Amino acid sequence: MxxxxxxxxxxxxxxxxxxxxxxxxxxxxxxxxxxxxxxxxxxxxxxxxxxxxxxxxxxxxxxxxxxxxxxRARTVPEVEMVRAVVDALSREAGELVHVSRLRGFDLVDVYHAEHHSHPVRVSFDAYGLPPLFATASGKAFLAFSPASKLIEALDVPRTWVTPENHPDKIALRAELDAIARCGYARSRDTLRTGVSSVAIPLFDANHVAVATCAIAFPTGRGGADTEQRLAGLLMAAGAEMSRALGGDVPRNVRDIWTMSREKAAL
Missing domain, CATH: 1.10.10.10 (Winged helix-like DNA-binding domain superfamily/Winged helix DNA-binding domain)
Structure with a gap:
């Protein structure tokens, strides 16, 4: 050195x-x-x-x-901050990878990449604003945010899976607690039939969740084993992606990610 x-x-x-x-x-x-x-x-x-x-x-x-x-924050666009990490992760996962920044309760695309040769792909709308509770990304963000964020989000109808159905607060809180324990969120045919995803939060320098990274894949591509493999890749890259955005992963979240990956490897 x-x-x-x-x-x-x-x-x-x-x-x-x-x-x-x-x-x-x-x-x-x-x-x-x-x-x-x-x-x-x-x-x-x-x-x-x-x-x-x-x-x-x-x-x-x-x-x-x-x-x-x-x-760096003024002169380097966020897309350039995460491009190399996301591209590498997409190649390793063989699926669509996307990073989203939270603007209020909207998931705004920062950068996405899809480096694989599968004939069946997940279509991605970079300009859409998916309902927060209908996505693995949204749940990953809420699971690692203060409880007050959930209360605020529940008061905004556009965050719901459908505008007519208010989420069950008790069931949702239990799901978010489970996500916080395992380190990642999952979604299976929630937003669109045939599309599944796994997601983790990304943190700023104050250890606050401000963005997310998700891997989306056709549901037919695999079940629990596929989900665990892709979630493991996300958690392994989470610290590097947070650093790329100028942030840092809290120690307790690092520990959760490590334990989840070790458990999946057994």
Missing amino acids: STIAKAFELLELFTDARPRLGLSDVQRLTARDKATLHRHLVALEKIGFLEQDSETRAYCLGPTLTRLAGM
């Missing part, structure tokens, strides 16, 4: 639980030479990637990171 890479790797040590680190803390976490670590920390401070408290001598992330993050 190059000297520059080793220096920048130190930035990954800072987390919500460890916002400030002293030289001894960094040495304990990395088991590297103390003198070398000090040089790297000083260099990162000089270019603004770190700040040092003059009294405690502890380091925290610096203003240059804020400036660069803001510049």
Whole structure:
């Protein structure tokens, strides 16, 4: 690993639980030479990637990171942020993969890809706004959002599967709790007959669910085994997709994804 890479790797040590680190803390976490670590920390401070408290001598992330993050958000379209990850996931899954951003309670397409040679495909309307409760994406978002989001969504008729039928709150809450425990949502012939999907939430830098990624496939392509395989691919890529959007997956969700994938592999 190059000297520059080793220096920048130190930035990954800072987390919500460890916002400030002293030289001894960094040495304990990395088991590297103390003198070398000090040089790297000083260099990162000089270019603004770190700040040092003059009294405690502890380091925290610096203003240059804020400036660069803001510049990326302003100059790089979301579609470009996720394109490479979604393309790779679609090739591996052999199905349609789409990322949606939540705008209020509407699922707005960010980017979708379908890299496979199956003669039977899932048609995808990039400009449609599907009812939140009729999709795996919508349920994945609600399952990993505060309970207040569900209450708000239930008051908006366009989120219902059909405008005439108000969702059963108790049954829906139980379903969302089950989704939160297993790490992903599923949909089978709900929005359209013959179409199934699995979905996970994507998170921002504050660990808030703000987007979703789903894999849609013809129901006839497979049953529970297919669903578990595709959900496993999603959960394996979830952290990378959240990072691509400038976010981070909460530790408890990472743990759920890991446990679900290990259980499916048994």
